[in-house]
Amino acid sequence: MSEKEKITPVKLVASVLAAATAAVLSLRLNLVGTVIGAILASLVTTLGAVFYQRSMEREKRWQVIAVGGVLVFVVTVLTITSVQLVTGKPVTADPGKPSTSTHTETHTETTKTETITVSPSPTTSVQSPTESTTPTGPPSSTTESRQVPDSSTAPPSSDPIR
Numbered sequence: 001m002s003e004k005e006k007i008t009p010v011k012l013v014a015s016v017l018a019a020a021t022a023a024v025l026s027l028r029l030n031l032v033g034t035v036i037g038a039i040l041a042s043l044v045t046t047l048g049a050v051f052y053q054r055s056m057e058r059e060k061r062w063q064v065i066a067v068g069g070v071l072v073f074v075v076t077v078l079t080i081t082s083v084q085l086v087t088g089k090p091v092t093a094d095p096g097k098p099s100t101s102t103h104t105e106t107h108t109e110t111t112k113t114e115t116i117t118v119s120p121s122p123t124t125s126v127q128s129p130t131e132s133t134t135p136t137g138p139p140s141s142t143t144e145s146r147q148v149p150d151s152s153t154a155p156p157s158s159d160p161i162r
Contacts, residue, residue, distance in 0.1 A: 010056050013066060018048030055122070 022044035031037030
């Protein structure tokens with residue numbers, strides 16, 4: 001331990017490349033999120049970092065290649081982002097199919113519940129049914145009575161949706 005480990009650009013790039021390699025390998029082998037996948041990722045990252053570092057130390061042109069790769073990446077990301085902003089759709093969207101984005105709407109509908117009581121009229125000798133309607137909301141002091149319509153004809157629908 002006479003010399004401390006220093007982080008150099010070569011080591012940093014080698015580690016990044018090794019981590020990316022481990023991620024791609026785990027994804028291809030369908031091992032993402034498993035213990036075996038974590039073991040494999042650790043092994044590939046450690047060995048890959050050493051392999052990439054030795055390869056870059058032998059080849060002095062790696063800096064030019066790395067800068068070129070970063071530039072290509074930045075231009076690609078900016079292009080994709082610009083296209084998505086202009087079209088409002090992801091680049092991966094199929095032009096023949098509608099967008100897969102979801103839109104959720106919530107509608108609240110309030111309904112009035114009535115209690116109907118049918119009873120004979122006590123003042124007449126002929127019994128005719130009457131209807132008493134009482135809202136189930138807050139208590140009120142009014143009660144409404146009306147004649148029940150003939151059951152052979154259906155009342156008109158007052159449903160606002162139909």
